[in-house]
Amino acid sequence: MTESHLNSPSLELQSLQLCDREGTESADSGIGDVDDxxxxxxxxxxxxxxxxxKISWEMESRGRERITHYFIDLNKKDSKKENQFKHKDVPTKLVAKAVPLPMTVRGHWFLSPRTEYSIAVQTATKQPDGEYAVSQWSEIIEFCTADYSTVHLMQLLQKAxxxxGRMLPFTVFYRNQEQEYFEQPSSSYRSRDAQCCQMLPAVKDDSGSHGSPISGKLEGLFFSCNTEFNTGKPPQDSPYGPFRFQIQADVLINQSTNIYFGDFYCMYTSYHYVILVLAPDGSKGDVFCKEILPALDRSNNRFLSCTEEEDGSLSFRHAQDVILEVIYTEPVELDSGTVTRISGHQLMSQSTVNAKKDPSCKICNISVGR
Structure with missing residues (x-):
């Protein structure tokens, strides 16, 4: 293999073969002449x-002409504290034909978004008996895969x-918390400013899709707007606390509010969640969302609509067959709504705090790593 061949434009590697254990034994034990x-x-x-x-590397000229394959040892890094690369424990050892570098490693069956990996490489030559002679392993490199792109979010949006389902009318947004959240300052409630009587945006947790670009980055306040089918009112049960802040819908969403699709997921249950972001036009949250999230038509979308009537008033509708989690990106004054105790139960099993998405669900997963 010549110098010019190694530095040729990238060649996408659509399919990498997994070594079986018998095949990888020769790589690990160093059978063959590794010195060349x-x-x-x-x-x-x-x-x-x-x-x-994409991966590329440098090599000495000695023995290049003998290279027929590359061995790529890709390991999901479970702990940041552990920096030891254990070849025998690596579940994904890839064999690729020697192609021009850089080459693209692609495959949703073994790569997950927002995940830390360790990687090492060997060069190899396939011998007449089918075994491989291999080089020593390279140094270990660590990297982290990226979030879902807009293309992936559009796929999620279409599934959502x-x-x-059909749209139902609603009039208020609501947010449940423990009584202490509304009454006094506490280190347990950092999204509450007792002195200024405000609810403050907090960084979104890791619930939902693993590749969601808003997890751990977007700041906001979670609200709900779902209603009970038989009453048309908010449900009296909540997993987040027995005290409910309730605010008229037009305070949070109006003609100067932009709506973005954030995520679609389930938690090993039959019902699904959709995360929407409400951001006042030109706000910090709006600028953030414009770059990474699909924007929705405020008056015509399948999840949460705000429509101006002939008399100038606004009417609101929400999707019936999904549970909406609405993130509002700005502080909300407590005196802009009311706080009351709900009469229902606190169903902790329904909490979505740091909830993990079901990777096997065919309804809410897309064809990339979970």
Whole structure:
């Protein structure tokens, strides 16, 4: 293999073969003449997405002409404190034909979004008996895959739209908390400013899709707007506390509010959640969402609509067949609504705090790593 061939434009690797254990034994035990094969050095990882990356490296000229394959050891890094690369425990060992570098490693069956990986590489030559002679392993490189792109979020959006169902009218948004949240300052409630009587935006947790670009980044306040089918009013049960702040819908969503689709997921249950973001036009949250989230038509979407009537008033509707989690990106004054105790139960099993998405659900998963 010549120098010019190694530095040729990237070639996308659509399919990588997994070594079986018998095949990988020769790589780990070093059968063959390893001294004549160059060891990959200065590994570079680039063009990282949620389910792909490009890899390249430098090599000495000695033995290049003998290289027929690359062995790529890709390991999901479970703990940041552990920095030991254990080849025998690596579930994904990939064999690729020696192609021009950089090459693209792509595959939703083994790459997950927003996940830390360790990677090492060997060069190899396939021998007449089918075994491989291999080089020493390269240095270990660590990298993290990216969040879902807008393309992936659009796929989620289409799946969510197919599940949303008919629209029902509503008039208020509501937010449940413990009594202490509304009455006194506490280190347990950092999204509450008791002195200024405000509810303050807090960073979204890791609930929902693993590749969601808003988890751990977007600041906001969670609200609900779902109603009971038989009463048309908010349900009296909540997993988040027995005290409910309730506010008229037009305070949070009006003609100067933008709506964005954030996520679609379930938690091993039959019902599904849709996360929407409400951001006042030009606000910090609005600027953030414009870059990464699909925007929805305020008056015509399948989840949460705000329509101006002939008399100038606003009417609101929400999707019946999904549970909406609405994130409002700005502080909300407590005196703009009311706080009352609900009469129902506190159903902790329905809490979505840091809830993990069901990776096997065919309704809310897309064709990239979960």
């Amino acid at each position: 094969l160059p060891v990959p050095q200065q590994i570079q990882i680039s063009n990282i997405t949620c389910d792909s990356f 739209e197919a599940t949303a």
